[in-house]
Amino acid sequence: MQAQEMLKMLEAGSKKLQDLIPEQMDRFWSFGEKVKETGHLSKREKSLIALAVVAVKRCEPCVARNLQDAIDAGVKIEDLAELCGLIMLLDGGPGFAAGTFLLEKYEELVSDN
Numbered sequence: 537m538q539a540q541e542m543l544k545m546l547e548a549g550s551k552k553l554q555d556l557i558p559e560q561m562d563r564f565w566s567f568g569e570k571v572k573e574t575g576h577l578s579k580r581e582k583s584l585i586a587l588a589v590v591a592v593k594r595c596e597p598c599v600a601r602n603l604q605d606a607i608d609a610g611v612k613i614e615d616l617a618e619l620c621g622l623i624m625l626l627d628g629g630p631g632f633a634a635g636t637f638l639l640e641k642y643e644e645l646v647s648d649n
Contacts, residue, residue, distance in 0.1 A: 537596070538644055539600040539603065539604075539641040539644040539645050539648075540600075540644070540645070540648055542596060542597040542599075542600035542601070542641075543597075543600050543601060543604060545597060546597050546600075546601055572605075578609075579609045580606075580609040580610055580611060583602065583605050583606035583609045583611060584606065584611060584615065584619055586602045586605070586606075587599070587602050587603065587606055587611075587616075587619060587638065588619055588622065588623055590602050591623055591631075591634040591635065591637070591638050592623060592626070592627050592631065592634060594630075594634065596637070599637065599638060599641055600641055600645070603638065603641050603642055603645055604645055607642070607645055607646060613639070613642060613643075613646075616638055616639060616642055617639075619635075619638070620632075620635030620636075620638060620639065621635075623635050623638075
């Protein structure tokens with residue numbers, strides 16, 4: 537599935553959940569926004585941490601969503617290459633596969649903009 541398709545799927549699912557459980561979703565989104573605010577870590581740093589976590593957890597739609605946030609925060613392919621090295625160090629061979637997936641989806645998203 538292409539990165540843009542994953543983002544559309546997440547958006548559609550989000551709308552359905554918002555209709556079904558609005559109070560929980562409002563709290564979820566509010567919490568997410570609060571956590572992503574700049575504090576001791578910048579939004580850019582937080583976006584890289586989030587990418588590492590979702591890559592290791594193998595959540596492909598999460599990778600697409602967090603990659604878009606990272607791109608919006610100024611993350612470049614060179615940043616992702618370094619991140620991939622850390623993922624491989626800490627996750628071994630599966631981390632290599634996760635890193636190649638990250639780079640593939642990054643290329644899709646930046647080419648769509």
